[in-house]
Amino acid sequence: MHAAFEAAAGDRGRRLDVTIADRLPQYSRSRAAHLAGRGQVLVDRARRKPAFRLRPGQRVQVLAPPADPLLVGPEAIPLAVVHEDADVLVIDKPAGLTVHPAPGHPGGTLVNAVLARVPGISGIGGALRPGIVHRLDKDTSQLRTRTMGRTYLALVRGTVAADSGVIAAPVGRHPTHRTRMAVVPRGRAAVTAYRVRERLPGATLLECRLETGRTHQIRVHLLHIGHPILGDPVYGSAGVRELERQALHATRLEFLHPRTGNRLVFDAPLPGDIDALLDRLRREAAGPAPRREFGRPQSAAGRARKNAKSRARMAGTPRHPQR
Template sequence: MENKQFIIEQDSTNLRLDVFLSNQLEDKSRSYIQNLIEEGNVKINGALKKSNYKLRINDEVEITIPEPIGLNIEPENIPLDIVYEDADVIVVNKPQGMVVHPAAGVYNGTLVNALLNHCKDLSGINGVARPGIVHRIDKDTSGILVVAKNDNAHNKLAEQFKDHSMTRSYVALVEGILKNDEGTIDAPLGRHPVERVKIAVIKDGRRAVTHYKVLERLKNTTLVECSLETGRTHQIRVHMAHIGHPLVGDPVYGYKKQRFNLDGQMLHAKKLGFIHPKSGEYIEFQSELPDYFVRVLNILRNEFK
């Protein structure tokens, strides 16, 4: 069971309770949040309220998130690309198409299934469905992520994610030609007001900051490096689409007509750096661009000659 508390500030006043919680709990659906409220797991100043309650300044919102129903997560002999491992952490290079952890409708073939087969000692902070998982990258995003092997490591890594002190750098291929060699996108993100499966730039969203730098301009596309100052759901995908340059191959935020036979967006988590939870030393890891990414770049470079 997890408890969260929020004090309502001026910029959140008059928001519906369920809308506010959707912005705060980005990984939860609107229906899940409404069920939390209906089942008495959300209190305003100690009292139960309905989903349409309009928040007031200094309201104290208390949320109790019940433990997920236990899942029987089976170890599976799935190959892992392990970049680094010690007694506290595992750094893995996740392939495109792999889900990080089991969730509704996806109970096998995930990174967690593979990790359980490789290592029995994973932190239990995130419950049975997400052992060791400190952060996630999308199913169709490839690249580096770190997994905690014990609760102490998990807590220390989670704190670094919370205070944005980790180094997180991605390589993305976006539609169109970016004019500026570098820039910063500072635009708040939250659940799309209509299409709840999407994230959108919204006035009352959570602050999100992405820094980008052009690496190479190709035919009708630009290869960029994106560094995250914050780590919101779908942040790079939404931010680049917001400035008119969605990721190539993005089925949600990109162009409907795709030029390449892709299984998802052209986004690779290339670099991850953090303070080691035990030694206190800064360590950093990088991974090469995967084959699917290189294939498309080679096509574009040949066309650009």
């Protein structure tokens, strides 16, 4: 068995393949349908077809991996090691470094780097994710019992009015864009707490804490309240010249050491690109520059009107010729 879950109340009447794709994001819907069609998906120990409708409490077991197995080997990739002992390796993963190999991306990942640093870790955590236990899209028992904490900083578009708040909205696959997540009625329960750290021209710096760990949870929740993360190419905020990615940073990780039980706390400073953007916004806030708005591109008609006015001024003609 490669994966399993219990159907929740919100899964009542849903297709088996759709539910697998929602509950197990590593499986696409087409992969789930393919496996169910081949008899590799069990519901209460019985083989079921992709269109089977689920009832709450039923146990779903997937007997095959999300994709064909890949050969994973060690690669000499530099790692920013925050903490290392006989039981735990904590790494500050830079943006853009893929966690594990996948079809179309067979190497150059965090897993390849970890295998080179700790060869004996290869038997832990499965073939594709050896030793990887902290994943943004996994709901861990330590999160549920509050013994593990994850804190993020997010720079979002617009001014967030409330000083703090809690976003409790179910997250699941987008109904039409299957590579995206969204707030959907039958999604999985998701809770994000936030507080304002700083209000800036056209943007707000938020501190976010996860109480659940759904795929893209913070990005989806902040879009849901009308404040998408700056630079997010998927969830609706325009690009920013300082950033080549979304302005979301994992700033603190807390957990209990598996052997000693002592609480470990690790802080990661803001990366240079987000720090540079914050510096610019702070300078704008202190100076005479007008308040700016992010992520609201001008329409083609608006650009045409603006260009026409500019040409008219350059030619010395009135903006509104008399008829």
